[in-house]
Amino acid sequence: MTVAFFSGKRRRAAATIGAVSAGLLVLSACEKPTPLATVTVGSESVNSEAACYNDGKPIKESLVQDCLNKDSGKTVKVALDDKIRFGVDPEIAENGWTLFIGGQPAEQEPYKKTYRSIPASAFFTSQTGETASKTKISIVETDGKKLIGIWLFTLEKK
Template identity: 55%
Template structure:
């Protein structure tokens, strides 16, 4: 009769290798975090990962409407005289990004820098059509790539007194 004899050290080494292999397997199943977008007013700042994101295939235009309609997880208060500062990760800026207000595209050309500012009056000022100024808006940052939509980040902007 033969029996495999392992020393205590060999058993511990084998167990450690098994734990390490299992840990690598678990880590390989994790999703890579999406780029972040930050909104800052004065000393208050919020940031978020994307509500929708697909850097490889892109997001179909028919699906982008649903992405833009997702409830924002973050909100920031902005007074008319304050400045809203927006920052995106460098990979977002490299592709280009545009702003959408309440689901409607607010600018035709993508912006290619990591930082930009807008006055609060751009969101809460008097309207050209005479309608009352809103008390809150959903501001979406949409990353564009070579003829594809890559991701969207939604923030609620609330008018501060």
């Protein structure tokens, strides 16, 4: 003897709800995430999606300073003798990327590789020889003229 668990109406309603749920799931999966940038110190890694990103197209110049001045939720604690490793997704490296310190470019030419290491002391010693306790770092994807994406991190001295 076979027993029906649902009546015909309930089965159709369940099928409809299932189809709608599956459709919404597919649509939500269509949103493409931004590429990631990663900062690693020792065995601690912090990665972030872009604070500002325009799907690989240049960010409007009127928005750049606001993006660079945003507060960063990603903080990495470092000692002055640590090496800081910066890593980016290959699509960022394809265009090129540079580091900004405190909202100002630290380099002239975009870097075209996915990974680089820099001593932490380079980020905490000012031109006057004083050391700061925190430094805001931005990884900026650029094609040499326009900024394409901005990833924000804060380095905090241990």
